[in-house]
Amino acid sequence: xxxxxxxxxxxxxxxxxxxxxxxxxxxxxxxxxxxxxxxxxxxxxxxxxxxxxxxxxxxxxxxxxxxxxxxxxxxxxxxxxxxxxxxxxxxxxxxxxxxxxxxxxxxxxx
Numbered sequence: 001x002x003x004x005x006x007x008x009x010x011x012x013x014x015x016x017x018x019x020x021x022x023x024x025x026x027x028x029x030x031x032x033x034x035x036x037x038x039x040x041x042x043x044x045x046x047x048x049x050x051x052x053x054x055x056x057x058x059x060x061x062x063x064x065x066x067x068x069x070x071x072x073x074x075x076x077x078x079x080x081x082x083x084x085x086x087x088x089x090x091x092x093x094x095x096x097x098x099x100x101x102x103x104x105x106x107x108x109x110x
Contacts, residue, residue, distance in 0.1 A: 003037070003067060006074040012037040012067070014059060016044055028062040032073035037066045065094035 003010050013036070017023040020038045022031075028039040039062045045051045052058050068090050069078070077084035104110050 003070075005035075005067065005070040008035055008070075008074050010035045010037055010067075010070055012039065012063065014039045014041045014063075016041050018044075027058075028066045030066045030069040030073065032070065032078075037063075037070060039063050039066060061094055064097055065090055068093050068097075 001012050003012050010030075013020070015023070015038060017040065022029060023038055023040050026040070028037065030037045039059055042051065042055045042058065046055060072078040072084045072090070083089055
């Protein structure tokens with residue numbers, strides 16, 4: 001699927017590591033050089049009893065995480081500031097964004 005990131009079109013793909021070898025060892029990644037985002041589908045582990053129970057929630061969290069990376073790359077912040085490269089900061093926004101969106105909607109701030 002296509003997603004507009006500050007005027008740049010990125011292709012977001014949910015797939016397995018077998019389909020995209022660069023997913024090896026990670027849940028997702030953003031390649032700003034090719035304008036691609038890949039997110040693990042967890043197809044290989046969905047029946048593992050140690051796997052997270054609600055994989056759609058996990059996949060959406062990883063999508064948000066990688067899209068935030070793309071926004072930071074496209075804005076120039078990823079290359080020019082240390083905070084914009086930290087996984088903790090990206091995770092904060094990826095995890096909290098749905099709550100932030102609801103708060104903005106509640107006060108008609110969009």
